[in-house]
Amino acid sequence: METLKENWLFRTESLIGAEGLHRLASLRVMACGVGGVGGMALEALARSGVGYFVVVDCDVFHPTNLNRQILATRESLGKPKTTIAKERILSINPEATVIPIQGFADSQIISILQSYPVDFVIDAIDSLNPKVQLISTLMHKNIPFISSMGAAARFDASSFRIGKLSDVKGCPLSRKVRQRLRRIGIDPRHIPVVYSTEMVKEGQGIASYIQEENFYERGRQRIPRGSLATTVMAAGLLCAQEVIMWALKKT
Template identity: 30%
Template sequence: MTAFNFELAFSRNIGWITQDEQAQLRGKKIAIAGLGGVGGSHLLTLTRLGIGRFHIADFDKFELANFNRQVGATMSHLNQPKVDVMADMAHDINPELTIEKYSDGVTASNLAKFFSGVDLYVDSLDFFAFEAREMVFDYCAEHGIPAVTAAPLGMGVALLNFMPGKMTFEQYFQLSGKSRTEKILHFLLGLSPAMLQRGYLMDRNAVDLLNHRGPSTPMACELCAGVVATQALKILLDRGRVIAAPTGLHFDAYCNKLVTTWRPGGNNNLIQKLSILLAKKQFIEMIQ
């Protein structure tokens, strides 16, 4: 049996990063909340980048409905906890990894421990997990932890970085005090001001936001992993310009489009307010 060797295993990273940078990444710790469609791919991609330490959180188990997009969803993993499956898969890539698992998800009681010593937070929570998402992003803002979120939308990815000292998640999305329906619309339009994915939705009946149901693609999840790992590299190594909210990126592989979005004031921006009002009107018409 071949013995594991870190330097050899990740030697093909060298060139795009230096030996010294690879050693730096090996010592970094990333927290990932949510190990579903994007979270599992984030963990494995960042592991292959050479990140050496992780805190991962998810309370769910793999089921058949996950098969179209979640890297850990296989017949052999059915009904197994996502944190255990994904930790095993990551350890199979790098047996030297340090992984701390949070099988109850991220909660108010474990929040400080989950973020202890963390260099970067990667958001992979379920779209509708507003309470948990608001809590973790507030913690990151308060404690100066960079936070990255990439949404798998249609066949593309929408990216937002929340950097210390810059606009916070709440300042951008303004979810506090909103109703459930308002949070859904504010989050969706905030993630995707350009809404590139809207033009090729083939079956609108597949979208049921009130019941937390919507279509997804494996392509979008993998695009998210590539984009987030690149942002992680730049942030952790302090290499190059890192865009931060209210600026974002939206790339759609189906439309062959890349758009840089800019919404000063976040969802309080006049253009955003008009978009949200229009979306709310359309939403009400859909459910009547």
């Protein structure tokens, strides 16, 4: 066990050096949304040696999550996503600190950030209002972050990029986020995002027979879109990459 403890990050250290490894171990990351994108980002960051996580989500795992969310298994169905995320991270790195917060990352986000200061935030929220509120808060507090735009209704995992919100075309979610941010005086050219260059038409990927339980009784009912593990996880990996490159001062 001692050998495992000493050597499990050997290949990472071989690439980024002892100083890089120390930076990741000292990094404090918050993930808002622990579904397909957020869960994959957490997986990659835990395996990279990040040592501190604040994990925020209101939901539990449903059977429809099994097709694309790495944290969803038959055993995790019905359990809070934050609880499972903590268990998963600690199963990879028992020395990590994981703070699970079961709730919404909207009106609570200011108090969460005050209670648990972090260096970097991953926005993997798929609801419009909480997403805009989170981005607005992070911009005003000058906290580095990466925001994931739409990953559903797409086929091409190689189409995902890191850029600015103003760069995104053919993404209904991005368009709505831009509109909301402009109304409150935030320039989309300043918002770092993970996005797909694959064009999506309004209504694409929506099947009338798909029904998902609305776990939380607030906000507007969301219409689920079809999605693949490959594209959703690609977006999550790029979010994790942005965190790592920022920590290593390579962005």
